[in-house]
Amino acid sequence: MSFSSLPDPSGKRWRRIFLVLGAAVLVYALVAPLTSLDAAQSAGLPLLADKLWFRIATIIAMFVVMASAWNIIGGLTGYAAFGNVAFFGIGAYTCGMLVARAHWPLLLALPVAPVVAAVFAALIGVPLLRLRGHYFAVASLGVSVAVGEVIQNLEVGSKPIFGGASGLFLPILRFDYRDLLFFYLMVAAGALTVGVTWWVLRSRFGYGLIAIRENEEAASVMGVNTTAYKVAAFALSAALTGLAGGIFAQWNVFINQENVFPIEYNIQMILMALVGGAGTLFGPVAGAITLQLLIQFLSGSLPISADLPFVPPDARPVVAQVILGLLLVVTVIFVPRGVIDFFGGQSRLSLAFLWRSLRETSV
Amino acid sequence: MGNFAQLVILGLLAGGVYVAVGVGFGLVWGVLNIVNLSHGALVIVGAYITWQLFTAFHLDPFLTLPVDALILFALGYAIQRGVINRVIRAPLLFTFLLTFGINLIVINVLLLLFKSDFRSVTPSYSGSGIELGPVVVSYTRLAALAVAILLAAGLAFVLNRTRTGLAIQAVGADRDAAQLVGIDLRHTYALTFAIGAACAGVAGGLISLIQAVTPTAGEPYTLQAFVVVILGGLGRVSATVLGGLLFGLIEVFAQSIPGSGSVYANAIAFGLLVLVLVVRPQGLIGRLR
Numbered sequence: 001m002s003f004s005s006l007p008d009p010s011g012k013r014w015r016r017i018f019l020v021l022g023a024a025v026l027v028y029a030l031v032a033p034l035t036s037l038d039a040a041q042s043a044g045l046p047l048l049a050d051k052l053w054f055r056i057a058t059i060i061a062m063f064v065v066m067a068s069a070w071n072i073i074g075g076l077t078g079y080a081a082f083g084n085v086a087f088f089g090i091g092a093y094t095c096g097m098l099v100a101r102a103h104w105p106l107l108l109a110l111p112v113a114p115v116v117a118a119v120f121a122a123l124i125g126v127p128l129l130r131l132r133g134h135y136f137a138v139a140s141l142g143v144s145v146a147v148g149e150v151i152q153n154l155e156v157g158s159k160p161i162f163g164g165a166s167g168l169f170l171p172i173l174r175f176d177y178r179d180l181l182f183f184y185l186m187v188a189a190g191a192l193t194v195g196v197t198w199w200v201l202r203s204r205f206g207y208g209l210i211a212i213r214e215n216e217e218a219a220s221v222m223g224v225n226t227t228a229y230k231v232a233a234f235a236l237s238a239a240l241t242g243l244a245g246g247i248f249a250q251w252n253v254f255i256n257q258e259n260v261f262p263i264e265y266n267i268q269m270i271l272m273a274l275v276g277g278a279g280t281l282f283g284p285v286a287g288a289i290t291l292q293l294l295i296q297f298l299s300g301s302l303p304i305s306a307d308l309p310f311v312p313p314d315a316r317p318v319v320a321q322v323i324l325g326l327l328l329v330v331t332v333i334f335v336p337r338g339v340i341d342f343f344g345g346q347s348r349l350s351l352a353f354l355w356r357s358l359r360e361t362s363v
Numbered sequence: 364m365g366n367f368a369q370l371v372i373l374g375l376l377a378g379g380v381y382v383a384v385g386v387g388f389g390l391v392w393g394v395l396n397i398v399n400l401s402h403g404a405l406v407i408v409g410a411y412i413t414w415q416l417f418t419a420f421h422l423d424p425f426l427t428l429p430v431d432a433l434i435l436f437a438l439g440y441a442i443q444r445g446v447i448n449r450v451i452r453a454p455l456l457f458t459f460l461l462t463f464g465i466n467l468i469v470i471n472v473l474l475l476l477f478k479s480d481f482r483s484v485t486p487s488y489s490g491s492g493i494e495l496g497p498v499v500v501s502y503t504r505l506a507a508l509a510v511a512i513l514l515a516a517g518l519a520f521v522l523n524r525t526r527t528g529l530a531i532q533a534v535g536a537d538r539d540a541a542q543l544v545g546i547d548l549r550h551t552y553a554l555t556f557a558i559g560a561a562c563a564g565v566a567g568g569l570i571s572l573i574q575a576v577t578p579t580a581g582e583p584y585t586l587q588a589f590v591v592v593i594l595g596g597l598g599r600v601s602a603t604v605l606g607g608l609l610f611g612l613i614e615v616f617a618q619s620i621p622g623s624g625s626v627y628a629n630a631i632a633f634g635l636l637v638l639v640l641v642v643r644p645q646g647l648i649g650r651l652r
Binding site for chain 2: 074080135138270271322324325332333
């Protein structure tokens with residue numbers, strides 16, 4: 001790699017600006033919901049978080065969990081998992097079944113979701129993680145498609161077990177501040193995921209995973225039990241993703257194959273981790289927030305989303321997708337090491353940098 | 364027993380489409396080491412070209428296939444030369460994401476151009492067929508199978524008997540050595556992707572005869588192309604033909620299982636895929652690379 005390792009004053013400035021900006025966004029996101037409390041309203045505070053705000057913020061937090069969780073298997077261990085949405089769906093259905101059918105209270109059902117997702121990941125991980133590269137990616141993608149189909153169609157005596165094609169309805173939680181609760185739950189899950197990643201990055205376990213990513217044979221020779229490490233990383237990633245799924249189930253009240261096993265989530269979480277910087281602690285978080293805001297902005301859900309010029313309103317969602325695709329292509333071509341490099345002080349945002357990263361990967 | 368023969372015939376006919384979709388995908392994967400997530404979208408571009416020529420000029424759909432191939436060849440060359448060549452040395456995930464981005468663009472441009480209405484190509488002979496024992500086989504399906512086999516044979520000929528084909532194989536085997544003996548890497552890469560796209564175009568033309576086409580109709584084909592190529596094995600056209608026909612057979616037999624066999628078609632296909640990957644990663648007759 002030809003990236004300069006000399007301290008770069010300009011890079012440091014970017015890093016500082018980025019940290020301050022990130023902290024400000026975080027404080028705002030954590031405090032704004034409180035203004036929706038009755039006490040705050042009767043005290044005459046402005047309402048900073050309405051229904052739409054909660055919706056978008058909770059979705060962003062959900063993607064922070066998914067992108068950071070993917071980072072453990074994809075970014076740290078270097079296994080291109082393309083089917084993590086399976087764990088999201090399994091978590092959602094675990095929580096959904098326990099709450100809707102077994103009438104468990106949410107807080108009791110929620111911890112079960114990651115456990116089931118992790119056990120499933122460990123079971124399929126043993127055979128799947130013997131595969132590498134494209135083969136692992138394709139196999140994990142296949143598993144996620146198959147799991148969604150099986151859950152939708154599994155039936156006993158022609159009675160669907162999991163609600164079938166019409167999906168599964170959960171009882172609506174009787175609580176005045178539902179939006180507030182689910183937002184903070186999802187943020188807590190995000191904090192947990194970042195915390196777990198932080199711990200992994202500093203542990204013997206994490207060093208083992210990075211060794212596997214860099215050279216699996218060498219790691220094995222050095223005494224890393226590669227199979228156990230890989231399966232553990234996969235299960236950990238699955239558990240956190242399953243937790244997000246469990247929260248989503250009760251938040252959304254209705255789950256079916258389409259909304260908890262969407263294939264495009266697989267791509268989105270990877271993209272977020274990569275854009276932010278795979279293998280880093282905050283990269284996936286930054287990537288998830290930026291990209292999800294962009295997606296919401298382009299599709300016109302944000303209050304500041306203006307009309308796009310020359311685009312009739314009915315064609316807007318389609319044009320938004322085209323723009324997203326173009327951005328994806330441009331990002332991948334010019335910034336293979338992730339936008340975070342700009343802010344991490346490792347490189348300066350300059351034409352020379354773009355040119356260099358382009359030359360490094362092309363023929 | 365008649366039922367069994369019927370299923371075999373239906374399976375082979377269904378397999379024809381998978382062969383057509385699989386050969387281009389397998390070529391690009393084998394030589395460029397790119398899993399082209401936009402393959403299904405390119406297939407559908409071919410389907411729309413056939414539909415457009417059929418509705419506007421009343422051309423016979425089978426005569427439009429060379430047009431599909433030519434247009435997709437040019438498009439594929441441009442995509443590889445202009446875009447994918449720039450990240451060919453980047454880690455695997457980047458080419459995944461790049462081709463996904465291309466997929467997104469192609470599908471949504473198609474949506475802008477053609478809306479999401481169902482389009483079908485129905486020449487006068489589309490309803491008729493011949494009786495083969497207990498089954499009536501439609502002419503279009505039979506011809507589609509024949510075209511798919513011809514396409515695979517043509518591709519195998521180009522790859523094994525022409526200088527260009529040998530250059531493509533050389534690049535696939537060892538990029539740096541190929542460059543040392545004077546092969547133009549950029550051009551050969553672009554050519555490989557262009558040929559893969561041209562195959563996708565032909566497959567799309569065939570598909571427009573068999574099913575109604577929408578801009579998003581190609582997504583399942585990308586996944587199925589994966590399965591077909593892995594089933595047969597990477598690195599050989601004949602392996603993809605075997606994989607495609609086998610996949611058609613498996614699909615038809617899975618759907619015939621009494622009860623809810625048809626709703627598990629994907630689960631069975633991918634279950635099988637995972638099994639093949641774990642037990643025999645090089646595929647049935649592929650070369651391990």
